[in-house]
Amino acid sequence: MKILFISENYFPNVSGVPVVVKYLAEGLSQRGNDVVIATKMFKDEPLEDNVNGVKVYRFPIYLDGFHRYCGNRDEFINFVKFYKADVLIVECSQCITTDLLLPHLKDIPGKKIFHSHGFSGLELKPFQVKGDLLHTIGNTWNWLTSKWYFGHILKNAMKYFDASMCLSKVDSSREYLKEHIKNSHILDNAADNMFFVEGVEVGALLKYTKLENVHYMMCCANYTVVKNQKDMILQYYKSQASHNTSLVCIGSFPTDYYKECCMLVAQLEEGYGHRDVHLLHGVNRKDIPSIMKGASLYLVTSHYEQYSISIIEAMSQGLPFISMDTGNACVLPGGITIKHVDDMSVQIDRLMSRPEERLKYASAGIEYARRNCRINAVIDKIETIIRSIL
Numbered sequence: 001m002k003i004l005f006i007s008e009n010y011f012p013n014v015s016g017v018p019v020v021v022k023y024l025a026e027g028l029s030q031r032g033n034d035v036v037i038a039t040k041m042f043k044d045e046p047l048e049d050n051v052n053g054v055k056v057y058r059f060p061i062y063l064d065g066f067h068r069y070c071g072n073r074d075e076f077i078n079f080v081k082f083y084k085a086d087v088l089i090v091e092c093s094q095c096i097t098t099d100l101l102l103p104h105l106k107d108i109p110g111k112k113i114f115h116s117h118g119f120s121g122l123e124l125k126p127f128q129v130k131g132d133l134l135h136t137i138g139n140t141w142n143w144l145t146s147k148w149y150f151g152h153i154l155k156n157a158m159k160y161f162d163a164s165m166c167l168s169k170v171d172s173s174r175e176y177l178k179e180h181i182k183n184s185h186i187l188d189n190a191a192d193n194m195f196f197v198e199g200v201e202v203g204a205l206l207k208y209t210k211l212e213n214v215h216y217m218m219c220c221a222n223y224t225v226v227k228n229q230k231d232m233i234l235q236y237y238k239s240q241a242s243h244n245t246s247l248v249c250i251g252s253f254p255t256d257y258y259k260e261c262c263m264l265v266a267q268l269e270e271g272y273g274h275r276d277v278h279l280l281h282g283v284n285r286k287d288i289p290s291i292m293k294g295a296s297l298y299l300v301t302s303h304y305e306q307y308s309i310s311i312i313e314a315m316s317q318g319l320p321f322i323s324m325d326t327g328n329a330c331v332l333p334g335g336i337t338i339k340h341v342d343d344m345s346v347q348i349d350r351l352m353s354r355p356e357e358r359l360k361y362a363s364a365g366i367e368y369a370r371r372n373c374r375i376n377a378v379i380d381k382i383e384t385i386i387r388s389i390l
Helices: 016-030 073-083 096-107 133-160 174-180 229-238 256-272 285-293 309-316 341-352 355-372 375-387
Strands: 002-006 034-040 048-051 054-059 061-063 069-071 087-091 111-115 163-166 184-186 215-220 245-251 277-281 297-300 321-324 335-338
Touching (some): 002 016, 002 073, 016 375, 061 096, 069 073, 073 096, 087 096, 111 375, 133 174, 163 174, 163 375, 174 184, 215 341, 229 245, 229 297, 229 341, 245 285, 285 309, 297 309, 297 341, 309 321, 309 335, 321 341, 335 341, 335 355, 341 355
Parallel strands (some): 002 034, 002 087, 034 054, 087 111, 111 163, 163 184, 215 245, 245 277, 297 321
Antiparallel strands (some): 048 054, 061 069
């Protein structure tokens, strides 16, 4: 079967969506399908490539300063039209690779699947005050353009799709897709296979730091305003459990926000007294399962998520979570969600004093992650979805 994925970004241009598309494409390829990726050009990467058995075609298309689609647009559109895939899988809304194709879907042969990763444009609110006047005006302008996009441009294209996929039943695109495409499915994101290896041993954290306490709670996310580690650190200091439980935060590299977190820790040390806080970066990804397996709680204070793969990773290691009610956290069985960040310190103390409840969440999380979020399970499901439209 010829399967063509349309994705704005792809390996080695790595972010959330390309990671998902990569394991879907490679998984389907390994099962005997002819899988191709059409994406936009990235740095000096070749225009034609082969990545782990998947053919990749990169096109010089881009947005200019006025957010107009430029470059070899016709070349990209014609490639998709004349490739004659059995199944076309279009990734994401409001991106150049999708939007260039929407007016031409009726001329593209084969079955078509729209794969949403959330509709952030539907979540915008007008007239919100942002950091400065330019961003305040920009937010309202983005809201206006999104209203037109989802109310007309995407809506008119939906009739050409044979099926749709979104991330969870609380995905911001879920109701929209169900309204416009009858054959609508939920396809969980998958955690890397290394999170499902049997017999993961605890102790990798010792490579990077030495804790003062036996127990620790943790977070694994880049140091950014959106991930909001500063509120997490404050809530940790406010908890009684912080007197005998360490806090470990792991990010890819030290950002300006990381420096702000370090400054906050120094201030809180003066105000609350000493606590054992470790703000790490440069941790080998392969050591994350071991570090998670040794922790007692996983904390998430993000302002915004669509689908937190890090919570899935934590659940795979039997690590209960406390998360802000963002993204799919509220439908995951491996922990609890909170509406207000000030509730986190209360829930930290409650769960740390109730090991039997933590064990209940650990068991439920492991079962869910293994059943729904292994790469093979997700490939099985996308194959079922594809068969449903052939």
